[in-house]
Amino acid sequence: MKHLLLTAAAAASLILPVAASEPSAIPSPGEIAEAAPTADWIAIAPSDLLVMDLAPDAKGKPRRVVIQLMPAPFSQGWIGNIRKLAAAHWWDGTSINRVQDNYVVQWGDATEKKVLPEGLAAVPEREYQVRDTAKVMSIIETIHGNKERLKALVKEQRRSDPPVIYAPDMRTKVDPYADFQGFADGWPVAGSTGLWPIHCYGAVGVGRNMSPDTGSGAELYAVIGHAPRHLDRNIAVVGRVISGIEHLSSLPRGTEALGFYKAEAERTLIASIRIASELPAVEQPKFEYLSTESDSFARYADARANRRDPFFIRPAGGADICNIPVPVRPVAAK
Amino acid sequence: MKHLLLTAAAAASLILPVAASEPSAIPSPGEIAEAAPTADWIAIAPSDLLVMDLAPDAKGKPRRVVIQLMPAPFSQGWIGNIRKLAAAHWWDGTSINRVQDNYVVQWGDATEKKVLPEGLAAVPEREYQVRDTAKVMSIIETIHGNKERLKALVKEQRRSDPPVIYAPDMRTKVDPYADFQGFADGWPVAGSTGLWPIHCYGAVGVGRNMSPDTGSGAELYAVIGHAPRHLDRNIAVVGRVISGIEHLSSLPRGTEALGFYKAEAERTLIASIRIASELPAVEQPKFEYLSTESDSFARYADARANRRDPFFIRPAGGADICNIPVPVRPVAAK
Numbered sequence: 053m054k055h056l057l058l059t060a061a062a063a064a065s066l067i068l069p070v071a072a073s074e075p076s077a078i079p080s081p082g083e084i085a086e087a088a089p090t091a092d093w094i095a096i097a098p099s100d101l102l103v104m105d106l107a108p109d110a111k112g113k114p115r116r117v118v119i120q121l122m123p124a125p126f127s128q129g130w131i132g133n134i135r136k137l138a139a140a141h142w143w144d145g146t147s148i149n150r151v152q153d154n155y156v157v158q159w160g161d162a163t164e165k166k167v168l169p170e171g172l173a174a175v176p177e178r179e180y181q182v183r184d185t186a187k188v189m190s191i192i193e194t195i196h197g198n199k200e201r202l203k204a205l206v207k208e209q210r211r212s213d214p215p216v217i218y219a220p221d222m223r224t225k226v227d228p229y230a231d232f233q234g235f236a237d238g239w240p241v242a243g244s245t246g247l248w249p250i251h252c253y254g255a256v257g258v259g260r261n262m263s264p265d266t267g268s269g270a271e272l273y274a275v276i277g278h279a280p281r282h283l284d285r286n287i288a289v290v291g292r293v294i295s296g297i298e299h300l301s302s303l304p305r306g307t308e309a310l311g312f313y314k315a316e317a318e319r320t321l322i323a324s325i326r327i328a329s330e331l332p333a334v335e336q337p338k339f340e341y342l343s344t345e346s347d348s349f350a351r352y353a354d355a356r357a358n359r360r361d362p363f364f365i366r367p368a369g370g371a372d373i374c375n376i377p378v379p380v381r382p383v384a385a386k
Numbered sequence: 387m388k389h390l391l392l393t394a395a396a397a398a399s400l401i402l403p404v405a406a407s408e409p410s411a412i413p414s415p416g417e418i419a420e421a422a423p424t425a426d427w428i429a430i431a432p433s434d435l436l437v438m439d440l441a442p443d444a445k446g447k448p449r450r451v452v453i454q455l456m457p458a459p460f461s462q463g464w465i466g467n468i469r470k471l472a473a474a475h476w477w478d479g480t481s482i483n484r485v486q487d488n489y490v491v492q493w494g495d496a497t498e499k500k501v502l503p504e505g506l507a508a509v510p511e512r513e514y515q516v517r518d519t520a521k522v523m524s525i526i527e528t529i530h531g532n533k534e535r536l537k538a539l540v541k542e543q544r545r546s547d548p549p550v551i552y553a554p555d556m557r558t559k560v561d562p563y564a565d566f567q568g569f570a571d572g573w574p575v576a577g578s579t580g581l582w583p584i585h586c587y588g589a590v591g592v593g594r595n596m597s598p599d600t601g602s603g604a605e606l607y608a609v610i611g612h613a614p615r616h617l618d619r620n621i622a623v624v625g626r627v628i629s630g631i632e633h634l635s636s637l638p639r640g641t642e643a644l645g646f647y648k649a650e651a652e653r654t655l656i657a658s659i660r661i662a663s664e665l666p667a668v669e670q671p672k673f674e675y676l677s678t679e680s681d682s683f684a685r686y687a688d689a690r691a692n693r694r695d696p697f698f699i700r701p702a703g704g705a706d707i708c709n710i711p712v713p714v715r716p717v718a719a720k
Contacts, residue, residue, distance in 0.1 A: 371563075
């Protein structure tokens with residue numbers, strides 16, 4: 053019995069070989085994404101990347117967090133404010149002020165004295181959802197297209213091996229938080245009478261005070277725990293961390309109520325936050341995401357819901373939307 | 387606009403006042419649990435607590451993690467092994483070897499040379515589920531009782547204020563991972579032809595190699611991210627972290643494949659792991675959980691699914707089972 057755990061190779065394969073170097077007969081979700089053709093990967097514009105450089109860690113190592121901002125039609129009022137705050141270098145010298153386990157990391161001005169730039173919009177609560185019928189219908193059509201793609205894939209695979217395939221959503225037509233949900237333009241969204249972005253792990257949102265305040269965008273948080281979807285439609289989701297989340301999620305938890313830090317010394321300094329397109333060209337990080345409208349993504353989502361790679365003995369037969377993270381990867385400099 | 391974020395009181399109420407000190411007209415889930423009568427809280431036997439003391443942190447502070455072991459009929463083969471390993475002081479001097487972001491922290495013998503105690507059971511894969519019809523039926527009856535309690539509560543509240551109440555599960559009869567799910571004896575469980583424990587945040591499971599190996603229990607992991615429910619029925623869940631998870635979740639992420647640490651210096655030393663009942667009486671930690679068969683829990687679950695406390699403007703109308711963590715609290719020494 054003990055020998056099974058006693059080799060380096062065995063240790064490395066414990067639990068979940070997502071990053072297995074040898075492709076298996078039945079590929080893992082990660083292998084499916086990696087093998088996707090170049091055409092299925094979509095470049096993220098540098099103007100849609102928010103680059104947060106924290107002060108170096110105790111060993112002097114740089115700590116960069118990259119956030120992809122949501123595309124229209126979602127949350128654009130707050131995102132406009134965030135662009136202005138970054139352009140004004142407003143966050144430089146502010147800090148991470150709150151780390152609550154299984155919940156959020158939050159940053160902004162702990163001194164509570166920093167004057168906000170002129171011209172920020174006061175965004176109303178109705179902007180938590182998209183209600184424009186034409187826009188909603190267009191996004192729903194995209195989601196529907198993805199589901200049809202998945203169904204076709206399932207049908208096709210049923211004619212071959214392995215014989216039994218399930219698709220995500222085959223057990224539940226909806227999720228507990230919405231009447232429908234799915235992926236559109238690279239993002240998980242949910243809807244009933246309107247459409248809204250989802251709080252999954254890594255989601256970035258706008259801290260606020262009591263309603264009808266919706267926050268300016270100067271106080272931001274990132275989700276570092278189980279998807280807190282009760283926040284959907286109660287706070288604005290403006291983006292997601294696509295690189296460096298470990299610099300946030302591994303910070304010491306705050307000991308005050310809600311995970312706020314007690315002493316100034318506990319806070320992590322934010323050296324700067326910039327829109328990537330405002331950085332010198334050579335310093336701009338480059339990323340791409342797997343098109344959620346591609347066959348590769350349909351295969352990836354199906355594999356997330358039904359692990360058939362060698363480690364697994366029983367495919368789940370479904371997945372919740374936050375357990376199907378959209379693959380994002382850095383683009384190597386040429 | 388800016389003033390809304392500029393007072394200490396405002397800062398403390400940003401996002402989610404779960405720990406608000408002033409009870410509101412409509413209580414938060416945390417307030418409902420806190421107000422539950424003593425009779426609704428069930429003491430956890432010290433013989434069901436696994437106490438892991440890590441080496442003190444860089445500042446010399448103690449780091450204690452307390453794990454509640456699952457009750458019968460779940461995973462008892464591995465739990466028997468874990469009791470033997472703790473009694474043999476087997477983990478003392480081993481380490482935390484893997485920290486993968488949004489996934490798991492894993493510990494055990496990194497040297498891969500430590501001989502396991504005699505007499506550990508080789509537990510078969512069929513033990514990932516409970517299939518004994520009488521036991522399954524008894525647990526399902528408990529779950530059903532909880533749901534009836536919730537329904538009655540919803541009905542009762544609909545006759546009073548606020549007028550519209552939703553219950554978890556009203557939108558989805560099942561979850562994407564199972565044919566049914568619910569709480570029994572303080573634990574979230576799911577089922578179809580059998581019944582099995584669920585991988586929520588904080589769940590502790592048994593690392594293993596490739597099937598048909600199921601692991602001895604010497605390699606354990608704790609979930610530190612979004613519920614990886616694709617692991618359900620593929621790995622044994624043996625317990626959950628009920629205190630000190632921040633000592634695991636805030637560790638630096640490993641940089642090797644699967645989050646394994648590269649260098650020995652990166653590993654965190656485990657000073658000791660004991661069953662609490664084997665510690666001197668005065669050192670035994672004491673905890674209790676909110677009975678999932680109580681009206682208080684039904685109210686708490688409903689409030690988790692439908693936040694009506696002042697911060698929220700739109701109740702979700704549902705919740706996934708891992709977003710309804712069972713309340714656990716320390717018992718103050720007398």
